[in-house]
Amino acid sequence: MVDAPDWAPELRQRLTELLGGPVELTSMRLLAGGASKEAWAVEAGGERLLVRRAAGGVIHADTLPLEHELQVLEAAHDAGVRVPRPVGYLGELGGREAFAMELVEGETIGRRIVTRPELGPARAELPRQLAEELAKVHAIPRDRVPFLGERDVLERFESELDSVGEPHPAIELGLRWLDDHRPEPLEPVVSHGDFRLGNVVVSERGLEYLLDWEFAHVGDPREDLAWPLVRAWRFGVDGLHLGGIGEPELYLERYAKLTGCDVAEEDLFWWEVLGNVKWAVGALTQSRRHLSGRERSVELAVLGRLAAEMEYELLDLLERA
């Protein structure tokens, strides 16, 4: 096998244990995308697997270790959430944690999901389907994933921003406004933590799978509900507030019907401001993974400049507040 990483023999050994029989790796390929984790398409013993492996460093300090991420995926799978079938934990491969799950097919690139003509029918289905999956996620019993932390949504951003080592008064202004206008909290639920286009697999039928559980935590349900409304996740189709594919009305209605939690679009404004702060800080800290030398990558580096997009949107929202 050409281009196999030097940890391929370790992988073969672990998969042999997991799948209960000798396994040959017939192909391995590093996939595009995934700024914080590597994703390898692996054919082994007749199965097509995705091996998710840690990259150097993390985006936010509180991403889950891969062992916990897998346990969340298993809990979601058991709760009937559409996720790729979990296969098992692989321990460390070449010194970095990894797990295996089913390799799934479909479109994940946000820009294509919001624009491709053949995905028009999918876009019509997605608002309702997103609400249905989110309702199932939020119904996962907390005792299934007891390691998930519950934390104040604002607390961590000041220290993360300080760790960037560069003044960002626009983000400071966002944090101040958020702190001055905190909403009454809702009952906390198991949250996906990165629920948006880009992290769902879409086919012509619409939503097929929900991916990327590394930011799962326990929190206010409106945090997940509002995240796909953030402008960055509309992928250029800014006029459609929900992920560049629709209006939030139908999505919120469906969510309310399934969960009993009735949230109006205007109740998500605070959370949308929060989302922009979160992604602005996230982009800055990602660029520091490159700048610190922990993980050299032009893709990470450039995010340090693109944080200005979220800053502008944040200020634009505050102007309308």
Place this chain on the structure above:
Amino acid sequence: MSDRPTAPELVEATREFLEQEILPTLADRRLRFRTLVAVNALGIAQRELESRADDQLSPDELAELARRIRAGDVPEGALKLLKRHVAAKLRIASPRYLERYE
């Protein structure tokens, strides 16, 4: 004073090389994506090297403003001032993004 090509001209030449000669030869999706990101990064560098003094605040002004806002002492007109500053950053980092607000 260096000879020509100037720094922005060198960056431009490298960007054009990646875009016109390397990109069309790449089949791997991951490499194509990273090359596009590199082209974009060089575009940012080129615009910055060619930019004149503009609406951006100085590092000292930014640090002072950040400190005051965090302390709860938000100066009058901070939002407008910051919007102008961030727009100036975007004219270098992502000029087409600003068109989305027109």
